[in-house]
Structures are given as structure tokens and as C-alpha cells.
Amino acid sequence: DGGITQSPKYLFRKEGQNVTLSCEQNLNHDAMYWYRQDPGQGLRLIYYSQIVNDFQKGDIAEGYSVSREKKESFPLTVTSAQKNPTAFYLCASCDQSYNEQFFGPGTRLTVL
Amino acid sequence: AQSVAQPEDQVNVAEGNPLTVKCTYSVSGNPYLFWYVQYPNRGLQFLLKYITGDNLVKGSYGFEAEFNKSQTSFHLKKPSALVSDSALYFCAVRDIRDSGYALNFGKGTSLLVTP
Numbered sequence: 001d002g003g004i005t006q007s008p009k010y011l012f013r014k015e016g017q018n019v020t021l022s023c024e025q026n027l028n029h030d031a032m033y034w035y036r037q038d039p040g041q042g043l044r045l046i047y048y049s050q051i052v053n054d055f056q057k058g059d060i061a062e063g064y065s066v067s068r069e070k071k072e073s074f075p076l077t078v079t080s081a082q083k084n085p086t087a088f089y090l091c092a093s094c095d096q097s098y099n100e101q102f103f104g105p106g107t108r109l110t111v112l
Numbered sequence: 113a114q115s116v117a118q119p120e121d122q123v124n125v126a127e128g129n130p131l132t133v134k135c136t137y138s139v140s141g142n143p144y145l146f147w148y149v150q151y152p153n154r155g156l157q158f159l160l161k162y163i164t165g166d167n168l169v170k171g172s173y174g175f176e177a178e179f180n181k182s183q184t185s186f187h188l189k190k191p192s193a194l195v196s197d198s199a200l201y202f203c204a205v206r207d208i209r210d211s212g213y214a215l216n217f218g219k220g221t222s223l224l225v226t227p
Contacts, residue, residue: 004155035217042202042219043156043202044217045214045216056209088153092156099144101158105155108153
């Protein structure tokens with residue numbers, strides 16, 4: 001899992017609540033990513049950031065928000081607007097060569 | 113957009129036999145292709161990549177992949193499978209986005225190696 005940490009490992013949320021997933025990296029990478037994994041659907045890109053204070057929507061950004069105030073950190077907020085948030089969330093980072101992404105251990109979010 | 117496809121949801125192989133996990137790609141230009149492995153409830157681990165050069169790429173844990181431009185394929189192979197190779201395997205391609213790059217993943221292939 002390299003130098004990327006995600007917390008918590010498991011997260012339970014009641015409907016209507018916002019929750020924030022943490023992602024921290026000590027690899028000095030500029031680019032960071034959030035993916036969502038559902039069974040049989042592979043990984044889908046939620047948001048990504050190439051540099052501090054800048055980020056872009058991915059393919060399934062609705063109902064999610066992010067911030068990138070520090071190079072090391074890229075937290076993801078799952079809002080109450082996300083219709084089906086139960087999933088496994090993976091954070092990744094890479095350097096400016098964009099030749100390999102390193103992944104964190106993931107956070108499993110369950111909506112009760 | 114660049115994309116990859118993994119035509120098999122599951123591959124079963126006996127321990128000691130060779131294994132192949134298939135991946136085909138659809139890209140404009142030269143592809144940057146990757147294989148990752150995922151064990152249950154874990155993040156993805158990098159196995160190997162093709163950027164340029166030799167069509168046969170060697171990676172971690174004895175895995176290799178063959179880039180075939182005419183067949184637009186990048187199949188993952190191992191000469192002799194181990195039970196511990198049982199996991200979920202993802203093929204991915206680098207895609208240019210509005211700002212920078214991201215990976216587009218296939219849906220994954222579950223590999224089961226039986227003793």
C-alpha cells in the first residue's frame with residue numbers, strides 16, 4: 001500500500017449524513033485521485049487533483065466533494081446527495097511522470 | 113477516451129498450470145497499459161506496465177504481459193500458477209483528462225487457483 005494511508009478502514013453512515021474520508025500520502029506526489037469500487041464494475045474516477053488548491057471532477061463526481069489544501073492530503077466528502085454511497089473507496093497518488101499510481105488500503109463505507 | 117476491456121469475469125486454473133488473464137484496449141495513439149492486483153479488502157498493488165520498448169514486459173511475483181499491437185491486447189501471464197495468486201486483477205490504461213492524466217480500469221477478472 002506504499003506511503004498512502006486512508007482512514008477509517010470501515011465507516012458506517014446513516015442516510016442524510018455527510019461523511020469525510022481521509023487520504024494522506026508521504027510520497028511527495030503532486031497528483032492524487034479518488035476512485036469508487038463496486039462489485040463487477042471496476043474502479044471509477046470520482047475526483048482528481050494535479051496540484052494543491054486545484055481539483056477536477058472525474059466520471060462520477062455527483063454527490064461528492066473534495067479539497068486539496070495541502071500536497072499531502074486529499075479528503076473526500078460523501079454528501080447526502082449521493083444516492084447510493086455504499087462502496088469501497090480507494091485513494092491513489094502519482095508523480096509527474098504519471099507512469100504509475102500508488103494506492104491506499106481503502107475505506108469501506110456502508111450506509112445504514 | 114482510452115479504454116480497456118477484460119472479457120472474463122473469472123478464470124479458474126489448477127496450481128502449477130500456466131495462467132492467462134485477458135485484456136484488450138482501445139486507444140488513440142500509443143497506449144500506456146498497466147496491470148494491478150487486489151486482494152480482498154485491500155488496495156491495488158502494481159504488477160507491471162507497458163509504455164514503450166519490448167512487447168514482453170516482466171513484472172512482480174513472476175507475472176509478465178505481452179503487448180500485441182495488431183490484436184490490441186495486453187494479456188497477463190504466468191508460467192506456473194500458485195494458490196496465493198488467487199485475487200482480483202485489473203487492467204488499466206492511462207487517459208488524458210482536462211488537467212493531467214488518470215487511469216481507466218477494466219471491470220476486473222477474478223482469478224481462482226485451485227490446489
